[in-house]
Amino acid sequence: MNYEELLLDLVIKDNRYIIMTSENRAAMRNIPPVIKNNFIDTGISEMTQVGMAAGLALRGRIPILHALATFITMRSFEFIRTDVGIPNLPVKIVGGVPGFLSDGNGPTHQALEDISLMRGIPNVNVFSPADEDDMLKGLPKVFASPSPFYIRYVGTKPVVEHSPFEIGKAEIFGKGTDAAILTHGLLFAQAYKAKEILEAKNKSVRVINMRTLKPIDESAILRAAKDCKLIVTLEDHFLTGGLYTILAEVLLKHGITADVLPFAMKDKWFKPGLLNDVLDYEGFTAEKIADSIFKKING
Amino acid sequence: MKKEKLNEFQNFALNVRRNVISMSGNGGCFIGASLSWVDICTYLYTEFLNISKDNLKDPLRDYLFLSKGHAVPTLYSTFVELGWLEKDRLQNNLKTNDFIYWHPNVNIPGIEFQSGSLGHNFSVAAGVAVDCKLKGEKNKVVVVTGDGELNEGSNWEAALIASAYKLDNLLVIVDRNHFQANMETEDLIPLTPLDEKFEAFNCSVKTVDGHSFKEIDAALSEFPFEEDKVSVLIAETIRGKGVPSIEKRADKWFANFSNEEIKKLINELETEHNK
Numbered sequence: 001m002n003y004e005e006l007l008l009d010l011v012i013k014d015n016r017y018i019i020m021t022s023e024n025r026a027a028m029r030n031i032p033p034v035i036k037n038n039f040i041d042t043g044i045s046e047m048t049q050v051g052m053a054a055g056l057a058l059r060g061r062i063p064i065l066h067a068l069a070t071f072i073t074m075r076s077f078e079f080i081r082t083d084v085g086i087p088n089l090p091v092k093i094v095g096g097v098p099g100f101l102s103d104g105n106g107p108t109h110q111a112l113e114d115i116s117l118m119r120g121i122p123n124v125n126v127f128s129p130a131d132e133d134d135m136l137k138g139l140p141k142v143f144a145s146p147s148p149f150y151i152r153y154v155g156t157k158p159v160v161e162h163s164p165f166e167i168g169k170a171e172i173f174g175k176g177t178d179a180a181i182l183t184h185g186l187l188f189a190q191a192y193k194a195k196e197i198l199e200a201k202n203k204s205v206r207v208i209n210m211r212t213l214k215p216i217d218e219s220a221i222l223r224a225a226k227d228c229k230l231i232v233t234l235e236d237h238f239l240t241g242g243l244y245t246i247l248a249e250v251l252l253k254h255g256i257t258a259d260v261l262p263f264a265m266k267d268k269w270f271k272p273g274l275l276n277d278v279l280d281y282e283g284f285t286a287e288k289i290a291d292s293i294f295k296k297i298n299g
Numbered sequence: 300m301k302k303e304k305l306n307e308f309q310n311f312a313l314n315v316r317r318n319v320i321s322m323s324g325n326g327g328c329f330i331g332a333s334l335s336w337v338d339i340c341t342y343l344y345t346e347f348l349n350i351s352k353d354n355l356k357d358p359l360r361d362y363l364f365l366s367k368g369h370a371v372p373t374l375y376s377t378f379v380e381l382g383w384l385e386k387d388r389l390q391n392n393l394k395t396n397d398f399i400y401w402h403p404n405v406n407i408p409g410i411e412f413q414s415g416s417l418g419h420n421f422s423v424a425a426g427v428a429v430d431c432k433l434k435g436e437k438n439k440v441v442v443v444t445g446d447g448e449l450n451e452g453s454n455w456e457a458a459l460i461a462s463a464y465k466l467d468n469l470l471v472i473v474d475r476n477h478f479q480a481n482m483e484t485e486d487l488i489p490l491t492p493l494d495e496k497f498e499a500f501n502c503s504v505k506t507v508d509g510h511s512f513k514e515i516d517a518a519l520s521e522f523p524f525e526e527d528k529v530s531v532l533i534a535e536t537i538r539g540k541g542v543p544s545i546e547k548r549a550d551k552w553f554a555n556f557s558n559e560e561i562k563k564l565i566n567e568l569e570t571e572h573n574k
Contacts, residue, residue, distance in 0.1 A: 037433050040429065040464075042460050043459075043460060043463070045456045045459075045460060047422065047453045047456055048422040048425070048453065048456045048457050048460050050422075051419060051420075051421070051422025051423045051425070051426060051453070051457065052422050052423070052425050052426030052429060052457075052460070053426060054412075054422075054423045054426060055422070055423040055424060055425060055426020055427040055428070055429070055430070056426040056427070056429065056430050057426075058411070058412065058423070058426070058427055059358065059426075059427055059430035059431070060358070061430060078416060079419065079422075079453075082413070082416050082419060083412075083419055083423055086413055087405065087412065087413065
């Protein structure tokens with residue numbers, strides 16, 4: 001099953017679901033003629049898409065919104081905050097080409113603060129799946145949740161088969177104690193490969209796929225902080241407001257500290273280009289990540 | 300319109316205005332923008348809308364969204380006259396032991412949605428209207444906007460899309476009091492010709508004297524104004540209507556009066572009404 005089939009299945013089984021988009025049909029080219037009335041395209045207009053979604057939710061619908069991650073979270077931020085967040089309506093907002101996935105578009109399309117913005121709204125939760133398999137495992141529960149959700153759309157092929165999904169529960173690979181790589185989204189694949197590279201150099205590593213950044217799996221973070229010499233945060237997001245900040249909040253809340261090595265965009269946009277070139281240019285390939293971690297561990 | 304009916308509307312509106320003025324002390328309220336739409340609100344709740352105390356959660360009821368949220372004293376004052384809200388609670392304005400403050404919120408039965416940030420409720424109402432249409436239900440969905448509020452581009456985005464979806468169950472009422480917060484609309488961001496603007500967005504437009512029950516009645520009796528089109532009623536109104544000393548006063552957008560001043564204003568209102 002792919003994303004489009006998942007949506008189709010949802011709508012056929014449950015008429016409450018309405019698929020919406022701001023003319024961003026890349027992930028759903030075939031379903032509009034099939035689901036007809038349960039599909040609403042508001043054209044290139046994110047504010048109205050969110051406002052109408054709130055109205056539909058007031059009528060008992062569960063709207064699933066689609067637009068590019070930058071535009072839906074930023075152009076219509078105040079609509080999400082005010083019309084979805086305050087009344088706590090079950091509106092699901094799917095952001096396309098988040099983070100590095102905007103590859104050649106340039107800074108206008110680089111959603112590197114989307115998670116920071118969305119998690120800052122009371123009631124709004126955040127799911128950042130690692131790849132298509134992770135996304136498809138998570139979405140049924142995310143869509144069925146009574147809460148508003150922001151979802152980073154990541155349709156890349158998986159490097160590993162993911163375990164069953166629970167909201168607020170991280171997926172942990174390995175029990176290594178030299179380093180724990182906390183990550184989410186697209187960069188999970190690089191983290192997973194970095195783990196293999198480091199293990200080949202006799203370092204023991206665990207990778208923690210956070211899955212939902214809100215609610216956050218505090219216990220997975222605390223266990224990693226307790227067990228591991230180094231905590232790595234790896235995210236295609238600005239350093240401010242994302243996973244690194246979440247880690248700091250969790251550690252501070254529990255009065256503990258840790259050695260932390262963050263990989264994030266540090267107050268700048270990334271060099272536009274094809275995805276693999278971007279990863280290389282910005283230092284986010286498995287090899288570069290593993291190299292930095294190795295040096296840090298060996299101090 | 301029969302004389303008795305007209306008297307009923309006018310007396311109801313008088314009571315609503317009196318309630319609004321009574322809320323303008325102890326921290327105050329947006330009195331000018333509240334008084335301008337009292338007559339429209341009176342007509343909507345006593346004549347036009349299928350909304351009653353007993354059907355507030357019924358999916359088949361009509362809907363009213365107040366997009367110019369700062370004019371909510373008019374809604375609360377109307378709810379008092381309808382018997383939905385105890386009159387004493389109006390004096391809880393801005394008290395933390397109640398939910399009555401400068402903008403609407405759903406803790407007060409009858410309020411469909413919160414507002415206050417301008418330019419939001421047109422699209423929310425469009426979402427409700429779409430769903431009513433999809434389900435083949437006959438609800439009327441009304442959204443009341445200010446005129447200054449139309450500076451917000453989101454309204455025009457919503458107009459474009461509501462027209463695309465042929466939402467003829469949607470009625471947009473513009474409280475055209477010719478003022479935005481601090482000055483006259485035409486002196487800051489001119490809206491004239493407002494009817495032609497909405498027509499250009501493929502809406503069907505009628506303009507009435509927003510203080511004439513006869514004209515409001517004549518126009519809204521023809522809702523929807525045209526098949527497949529969003530109806531827009533431009534209600535020409537006077538900010539502060541009913542109390543000549545605060546009418547059309549740029550400095551009486553918001554007011555915080557003393558008890559003494561409130562008494563005088565109510566006297567003025569009643570004198571004006573009895574003229």
